[in-house]
Amino acid sequence: MTLHSSTSSEWSAIVTWIAREELSLSKLVLFRIRASSKTMDQDDLMTLKSMAKTLTYGKMSQRLVWDRLTMISDTFSFKSGEIDAILLESMDIFHQAITEFLNLLNKHLKSNKIYTVENNHKELCPNVLLTQLLSTAWDLLESYDSIRFRYASLCAGPETSKRISSVQPGWLVPLSSVITLCHQILLRHSASSSEAFSYIHKMRSFVLSTTLLFRQHSSLSDREDRTGSGNKEMNNSRTKPSIFYK
Amino acid sequence: MSMPNVPNIRPDIQLKRHDVLNLLLSSIALEEMGLSNIINAEGEKLQKVIHAEESSSKDLMEVNESVERMMRIIIKNQMLLQFKLEDVIKLEKSSFQDEYQDEYHDEIHEE
Numbered sequence: 001m002t003l004h005s006s007t008s009s010e011w012s013a014i015v016t017w018i019a020r021e022e023l024s025l026s027k028l029v030l031f032r033i034r035a036s037s038k039t040m041d042q043d044d045l046m047t048l049k050s051m052a053k054t055l056t057y058g059k060m061s062q063r064l065v066w067d068r069l070t071m072i073s074d075t076f077s078f079k080s081g082e083i084d085a086i087l088l089e090s091m092d093i094f095h096q097a098i099t100e101f102l103n104l105l106n107k108h109l110k111s112n113k114i115y116t117v118e119n120n121h122k123e124l125c126p127n128v129l130l131t132q133l134l135s136t137a138w139d140l141l142e143s144y145d146s147i148r149f150r151y152a153s154l155c156a157g158p159e160t161s162k163r164i165s166s167v168q169p170g171w172l173v174p175l176s177s178v179i180t181l182c183h184q185i186l187l188r189h190s191a192s193s194s195e196a197f198s199y200i201h202k203m204r205s206f207v208l209s210t211t212l213l214f215r216q217h218s219s220l221s222d223r224e225d226r227t228g229s230g231n232k233e234m235n236n237s238r239t240k241p242s243i244f245y246k
Numbered sequence: 247m248s249m250p251n252v253p254n255i256r257p258d259i260q261l262k263r264h265d266v267l268n269l270l271l272s273s274i275a276l277e278e279m280g281l282s283n284i285i286n287a288e289g290e291k292l293q294k295v296i297h298a299e300e301s302s303s304k305d306l307m308e309v310n311e312s313v314e315r316m317m318r319i320i321i322k323n324q325m326l327l328q329f330k331l332e333d334v335i336k337l338e339k340s341s342f343q344d345e346y347q348d349e350y351h352d353e354i355h356e357e
Contacts, residue, residue: 010271017278024285031292038296039303047303050310057317064324075335
């Protein structure tokens with residue numbers, strides 16, 4: 001159903017501001033991670049704990065933003081170049097945030113501090129903090145995966161949605177490194193956090209399925225270039241994100 | 247129990263259903279604009295910590311606490327906006343259907 005034409009400017013204004021909210025949230029997440037990187041050397045446990053909490057709020061807010069955008073897109077077509085540009089910038093910043101978060105995590109896991117925490121009972125047990133950090137990392141991946149598949153129905157230009165859904169994220173390598181390091185630390189400390197191991201398992205599946213998905217996508221694109229046919233399945237916004245394939 | 251007295255409001259407000267919908271949509275757009283600006287301002291607060299030459303983890307904790315408090319308020323507002331948006335979409339759909347039915351009946355009547 002198409003809604004009343006005279007209200008289209010109001011709907012466009014709403015969507016533009018919701019998209020700007022998404023952009024501001026991506027920036028907030030990025031700045032929070034950068035602030036943690038800066039003060040990490042002084043008190044890494046507190047810095048990481050508080051960052052994890054703020055990022056959880058960021059995820060909740062982002063989820064609400066995308067729920068509203070999807071709700072509107074189901075009843076009203078609002079595709080425009082301006083919204084495309086805002087969403088694309090937001091996605092780029094979100095990629096940057098995930099990369100910096102994983103680099104920060106790698107730095108923390110490689111530092112000697114993580115090994116000394118367990119001996120000091122006044123401090124946080126490593127598997128508690130690790131579980132919290134893995135949960136935050138998983139939240140970021142989940143947000144990325146669910147957002148990526150909604151772009152197709154929102155973006156005006158097929159080029160924009162194609163760029164978002166077909167470019168392999170550069171942070172898959174630091175993510176693999178984080179998974180390996182966390183696994184090693186947990187095993188070394190005989191930690192019995194089944195939750196942490198469950199996150200490690202889920203992240204491994206994520207890396208595998210995402211790599212396979214992009215490999216498939218690139219081979220499909222090659223075929224499309226040769227035959228000239230479009231990939232209908234990838235353009236469907238209701239396609240289930242790979243994160244739900246378990 | 248007596249009925250309340252409705253005050254005699256002047257001048258008369260004469261709004262059609264369509265105008266009401268537009269006003270509701272404008273109010274949602276303004277609220278979204280406000281939220282977007284508030285989130286942006288919270289990001290700028292964090293940027294201050296990043297750009298400050300000497301910022302301790304205590305400074306970051308203080309700023310972070312304020313950002314977190316604001317984020318909680320933002321999330322509550324976003325939920326209310328979502329409910330409002332759902333109701334407006336429902337209203338818009340029903341008014342569109344009513345208009346369509348009226349036009350259809352008028353055409354039949356003319357024939």
